[in-house]
Amino acid sequence: MLAIATTANAAITHSVTSSATAGLAGYTTWDVSFTTDTDLISGFNIVVTADTGSALNQVNPAGIATIFEDANVFFAFVNMDVSADTQFHYASSTLTIASSSESATDLSGAFTWSGGTNDARMAATVNVLQICMADGNHAVLSGSISVASQGGIPIDMAFPDIPIPLPEPITLSLLMDIRPGSDSNPVNSKSNGALPVAIYGTDDIDVTEIDLETLMLEGMSLREKGKSGKLGTFEDINGDSIVDLLLHFEMSELSFNASSDEYTLSGMMLDGMALEGSDSIRSVPHGVVFADPDTLAASWGNAAGGATIPEPASLSLLAAGGLAMLRRRSTQVLRCRR
Numbered sequence: 001m002l003a004i005a006t007t008a009n010a011a012i013t014h015s016v017t018s019s020a021t022a023g024l025a026g027y028t029t030w031d032v033s034f035t036t037d038t039d040l041i042s043g044f045n046i047v048v049t050a051d052t053g054s055a056l057n058q059v060n061p062a063g064i065a066t067i068f069e070d071a072n073v074f075f076a077f078v079n080m081d082v083s084a085d086t087q088f089h090y091a092s093s094t095l096t097i098a099s100s101s102e103s104a105t106d107l108s109g110a111f112t113w114s115g116g117t118n119d120a121r122m123a124a125t126v127n128v129l130q131i132c133m134a135d136g137n138h139a140v141l142s143g144s145i146s147v148a149s150q151g152g153i154p155i156d157m158a159f160p161d162i163p164i165p166l167p168e169p170i171t172l173s174l175l176m177d178i179r180p181g182s183d184s185n186p187v188n189s190k191s192n193g194a195l196p197v198a199i200y201g202t203d204d205i206d207v208t209e210i211d212l213e214t215l216m217l218e219g220m221s222l223r224e225k226g227k228s229g230k231l232g233t234f235e236d237i238n239g240d241s242i243v244d245l246l247l248h249f250e251m252s253e254l255s256f257n258a259s260s261d262e263y264t265l266s267g268m269m270l271d272g273m274a275l276e277g278s279d280s281i282r283s284v285p286h287g288v289v290f291a292d293p294d295t296l297a298a299s300w301g302n303a304a305g306g307a308t309i310p311e312p313a314s315l316s317l318l319a320a321g322g323l324a325m326l327r328r329r330s331t332q333v334l335r336c337r338r
């Protein structure tokens with residue numbers, strides 16, 4: 001619930017709130033309510049204007065344009081799904097419509113009540129209208145409200161834009177693995193070599209749809225593969241029959257502010273969806289130099305006193321059985337280190 005405006009007149013406070021409700025995909029439907037503290041609303045005149053470049057959605061999912069809400073016996077729109085239609089919200093047999101109209105750029109109506117039991121409903125919070133717009137659009141609400149204590153004399157109300165916010169950006173989580181084949185992921189931050197990183201494909205992420213040029217790992221961009229200009233290799237690294245992506249990042253570009261225990265990768269899919277993933281690393285003291293990154297995994301394996309771990313790039317060449325064996329050997333390495 002977002003309070004978008006409050007206006008005071010003598011002892012009476014009128015406030016307007018809006019809240020997002022379900023709408024069409026890519027659209028948000030806002031309910032707009034008026035509240036008076038103690039007074040009875042006896043009428044109002046409201047104009048909703050689509051801001052520049054914005055448009056009010058005026059057609060419900062059934063393809064029918066309505067100015068008034070569903071289940072409004074007075075207007076006979078019973079059981080019509082108008083959840084994504086910009087329209088006024090009320091039903092009253094004592095309602096008097098002075099005027100009403102709608103278009104893509106405005107919804108307007110002037111209404112009064114003739115009194116009786118329906119006025120009691122107007123003493124608290126009244127859901128006045130709903131506005132449906134494409135996400136990111138804006139509407140301007142203006143008009144006047146009449147309350148009983150003022151003898152029904154309209155009180156002008158000024159409202160700011162009603163923002164229809166853009167949805168929270170969705171970031172896909174990557175399953176990434178720095179130095180595939182190594183669990184401790186040693187990194188020498190002073191190295192000028194390349195840091196191998198695997199991004200594992202999943203049921204949710206097709207790695208061939210990743211925009212490789214957008215990938216950054218703690219300031220490092222991708223190193224081209226040889227003279228081919230290729231930025232990555234597609235292969236099934238972990239043997240789950242889903243294609244993975246093997247990348248090499250330029251260690252010389254490592255950010256000065258990079259964390260000493262976890263590196264985060266960011267980038268985008270080709271369709272613009274944001275990506276993020278992270279993996280832990282183990283900082284190797286300056287002076288421990290791995291000249292060739294492709295030999296690092298093997299060097300680490302020997303240093304740990306365990307079995308040699310094949311280079312990442314060669315993993316895909318192994319048959320499934322070989323991979324299973326590799327996993328067992330990796331496990332042995334871990335046991336040795338404990």
Ligand SMILES: [Ca+2]
Pocket residue numbers: 057058059065066067085086087102
């Ligand atoms: Ca409408």
Ligand SMILES: [Ca+2]
Pocket residue numbers: 177178179180181182183184185
């Ligand atoms: Ca690893």
Ligand SMILES: [Ca+2]
Pocket residue numbers: 200201235236237238239240241242243244
């Ligand atoms: Ca895979």
